[in-house]
């Protein structure tokens with residue numbers, strides 16, 4: 001059995017649950033999904049400061065997962081916080097939900113749009129598009145202008161706003177696909193794809209299949225060069241957990 005750890009970098013248990021369920025929906029029979037979140041941190045990630053805190057939680061969970069022998073890791077926040085640092089720590093694949101969804105979208109359409117949460121997170125998506133080399137594929141980045149945890153408030157209001165924004169994007173952007181820009185939207189993609197008649201892609205499920213694909217090819221994170229294990233140093237205080245046992 002493959003064991004893939006899906007890390008919600010924020011500390012909201014409801015969102016961790018949503019993310020875990022979405023991952024299990026698409027996981028292969030031989031794949032066990034472990035859904036985790038940091039022991040300490042920030043309830044939602046809505047900017048650069050939150051991402052820095054979330055990244056430390058990702059590194060904590062990757063460290064614990066590696067020690068437990070998990071085969072691969074998913075960073076289930078649309079900013080992919082801590083991605084490269086996590087790859088230094090990991091032997092298996094580490095895939096972020098933003099890069100996974102963006103890659104999938106480029107295989108299905110010549111242009112995709114992104115629908116994310118707060119306007120201030122739009123710049124984070126733009127930074128990732130540049131970092132991953134997808135700027136020329138992305139037509140627009142839209143925000144529903146609601147906080148991340150509105151997706152977990154049980155009213156369905158945020159979900160309705162996501163739906164409206166996706167309909168608008170399809171009509172206005174001339175995009176062939178839409179990427180959902182938040183881990184908390186993971187359970188909306190299938191229904192929206194059917195309703196809109198275009199691929200609406202959730203990064204959690206995309207990342208599960210990409211990690212399974214990499215493992216199926218016998219591939220893991222390169223340990224040659226800049227993604228080799230960090231040079232050992234005596235880490236102190238809250239970072240002592242990263243020292244080799």
Ligand SMILES: NC(=O)NC1=NC(=O)NC1=O
Pocket residue numbers: 010043044045046076077078079116117118121148181182183184
């Ligand atoms: N753009 C986002 O909403 N990013 C996110 N913040 C979280 O806490 N989870 C996400 O996916």
